Amino acid sequence: MKHPFRLTAAFLTVLLLLALTGCGSGSNSFTWFVDTIPANLDPQVASTASDVIACENLYSGLVRKDPDGEIEPALCERWERSADGRTYTFYLKDGLTYTAAKGTAAEYAITAEDFVFAFRRMFRADTNSPYAVEFSALENSAEVLAGQMPESALGVSASGPLTLVFRLNSADENFLSKLTLPGAMPCDEEFFNSTRGTYGLTAKTTLSSGPFYLYNWTSSGLFLRREPSGTLIDSLRLVQNTNNADQSAVELVNGEKCSAALDDTGSTTSLSSISYSDTTWALLFNCSTLFSSTELRQSLAGVAREAAVVPSTGLFAAADGLIPDGLNVDGMNYRSTVGNVSPAAVDVRALYLSARQGMANSDFNKVTLMIPAGSGLTEAAETINGAWQKELSLFFSIEEVDEETFQKRLSEGDYTIALAPISAESDSVYSMLAQFTTAGGNLTGYANALYATQLEASTHATGAARCRLLGECERQLLSDCVAVPLFSQQKRLLVASGIKGLIFDPFGPVLDLTYTTKE
Structure with a gap:
């Protein structure tokens, strides 16, 4: 089992102070109305639209798509692909750690073993992960899922703390793209076991590996933050539209009730849109x-x-x-x-x-x-x-x-x-x-x-x-x-003026604010 990365008390105090400095209201916020408040932040099982969108911003995996749709490194420095397309080797960045609620630095390091555990969870029958079908090309995945082979036979392994290897039964030309799905996010085994079945269900049992951390989670909404940096969006609010249900998407965005909204009316507007x-x-x-x-x-x-x-x-x-x-x-x-x-x-x-x-x-x-x-x-x-x-x-x-x-x-x-x-x-x-x-x-x-x-x-x-x-x-x-x-x-998705770099795909669903700015 992996040992957690231990921070000295003094260093932890400094990081905690820095994290709390950015916990005030972000100057560049983004509000998105959801049908239901996110209820499950376990990336291996997240399936509702609101849960998936929350996970996309709360977690990072090995790779991530940029605003142009290109795959770029996220938690890895680089990767190699074998000539036959059946083996992928990823080299993780050194010194990565998870972030706990309120931006508190966690004592758990992000290593290759976290990805191994995440994928083994995905192919446990009792996890009932919706992402297992996406990674069916992994070596022995069908047999592991059916209980005919042990988890260790699954085609994912760590050859070192920072080296992760995937082995496929057959080449999958879209394997890299699939690694951006929530199910492919890392999961620390020791922390997971410590939650005793509540992983991703409360703020205390959730760790972030992505651009945002969990700031607050109540019946009123899910609130994510990150350290302010220039014009980058540093606050994401996932809430329900409880007070303005009678307003159109154009009115909601222009009235600054939300930062972007879905519209099917075709109303004339000067707002930028994605159809x-x-x-x-x-x-x-x-x-x-x-x-x-x-x-x-x-x-x-x-x-x-x-x-x-x-x-x-x-x-x-x-x-x-x-x-x-x-x-x-x-x-x-x-x-x-x-x-x-x-x-x-x-x-x-x-x-x-x-x-x-x-x-x-x-x-x-x-x-x-x-x-x-x-x-x-x-x-x-x-x-x-x-x-x-x-x-x-x-x-x-x-x-x-x-x-x-x-x-x-x-x-x-x-x-x-x-x-x-x-x-x-x-x-x-x-x-x-x-x-x-x-x-x-x-x-x-x-x-x-x-x-x-x-x-x-x-x-x-x-x-x-x-x-x-x-x-x-x-x-x-x-x-x-x-x-x-x-x-x-x-x-169409109507977007407030001044917002750029939003990654949106209604079918993912994807609403990724990693690169989003607000001027």
Whole structure:
């Protein structure tokens, strides 16, 4: 077991005084509204958006991404990669220590053994770490996770206090990028054991290895600090928007209630912004109804794609696929890797006539197009419905229901056709596609053995191979017209004037203030 780095009493006193000097209100603060106050700062298990964002600023790992997206050393000085891409050797900086709450210097040194312990925790079944799948390329990782091999067999080891070695079963071109995830942050084994199951759950049982330290943690919010340095942000507040819920993102930022806010209204503003999309609006056909016919779905989908007009209100754009742009798989941009998955044009009339064989007009009497009220897509739905009437002589009604009812009926399969939002809430292409399987809730009652097999196979692949399998699933889903992507709902991050160097990725989620300045 590693022995903690012991500071002399005099030196500890000096460091404590220096730390407390910077504990007053920082001159350059940043406020971010979260849905829930961070509850778990254990980096190996942090999964909610607020917990992850807190961990990104509280901890540093071997490497970190700079504002340009380039990988640079963080706690390491340098690294080496073997010619076959299966071995990575990192050389840590000397003299690194953790920081306790209020900026107090901790007695624990950061060494290679802390990373070994962190990764072994990740692959303990009882840890239930969401990051284990990201590092499945590590040697013997599957066997260790299943309890078939001891933790010591995992492909991570320390060949010295400052030398860390990773061994992979196969090359992973995005391994360095994955090392920026919270799960790859160091964890001191002696300190972890001393917390007796409360690691990362209280201020006293949390140690920082990153740019910020934990200053205060209450039911009101999580407050991080670092020593003031020029124009760098030195205070990060993660709080809930309890008093200004009726204000728009523009009003919140301009009124200095927060430093940045998410917006989907498209309101005119002079604030700088970062645009993205995490939601695709798609027609869903309930395959448990008369739309079990693939030809019928394909004919209606063909008409809908031709008729769909991007709404003029709100931030909408034509969808390129079901999966929004910007999502990554193993650090690779999914859409760029997979390419176009849109189905080829079809003879909608011929497909429709073929599908109608043996069907009566009365079969369509109860078909409705369900949409959530207030979505801004009523006109688009009416246009599509009108095209079905014109091209196929099908007369459906549009049913607008409140959001709660819409979600309930969608989950229960109580609809025939729905124009629904499919969101990437967990930054996972797999999770979006899994919604069309029994295990994932099956939004549409879709049953396709090949689809299920390929989706399952993707969980055992990495890199380009995993992208390819997921891409085949998306292509199959769109070809069978179970889901017909029409519009991507654009969103944007509005940022207060004078703030620069903010690293933001809605899909991580990432809100990293390491390099952020405020002028």
